[in-house]
Amino acid sequence: MVDKRCALVTNACDFAGPAAVAALSAANFQVVAHDRSFVEDHQRANFQHRHPHAILFDEQEPEALVEAVWTRVGAVEVLVSNDHHPARHVDIESASISDLQANLDMLVVRPFRLIKAVVPYFRAAKSGRIVLITSCRTKLPMAGGAAPDAARDAANALVRSLAIDLAPQGIPVNAVAPNYLYSEAYYPHATFVDAPSGRAYVEAVVPVGRLGRQDEIGEVIAFLATNDASFLTGAIIDFAGGWPVAPKRPG
DSSP states (O other), rough: OOOOOOOESSSSTTTHHHHHHHHHHHHHHHEEEEEEGGGGGHHHHHHHHHSSTTEEOOOOSSHHHHHHHHHTTTSEEEEEEEOOOOOOOOOTTTHHHHHHHHHHOOOOOOOOHHHHHHEEEOOOOOOOOEEEEEEOGSSSTTTHHHHHHHHHHHHHHHHHHHHHGGGGTTTOOOEEEEBBOBTTBBBBBBIIIIIIHHHHHHHHHHHSSOOOOHHHHHHHHHHHHOOOOTOOOOOOOSSSTOOOOOOOOOO
């Protein structure tokens, strides 16, 4: 058991996971970091070296994770469900049903299961905050992106609906929805920072002219985790440097 406030961050090794762990640690949370890859000794050791004060869990299923955390660590006040899956773009004739199912499972079903397992504890404590890391990619759909778009829109819908369900208990549910955030999962450094062609693409597409930084999204996550105003719920905060931009009118 620990004395200070606890926050649970899932899939902590990538997407907004490193940002969430660092920002919440700086905000004086005891961070419980989960990643299924922690079953591998080198992954666990590397993460622990970067975040020496985090408590690591490697449970493979959401329900087992929640039970293990509340048993071994104690009450958690903040859940950050940081969900990612490769965004493969293929035309409908080439698309596989298994890929669609994988997107839905990783981006919608697993976070739903996680929240379902956490809510009874939050209800009993009459407190708790839920933050999902989703995506604003559907603001400007791209060809071949039906599977990831469907899953990401569903995740954002989940936030809005659960916010209504949990509002009477004073449990806010909000999301940070990035695009063009630096992460090795979606915008790897070698392609979009080191390579001139990748940098030029980002500069042309993102009004800010660069990828979002991990420390920047960490500030938004920490705000939602520490904000005492439960009136702020159901919010989906775009984090995309001003993207997308309306096309310029001719003439």
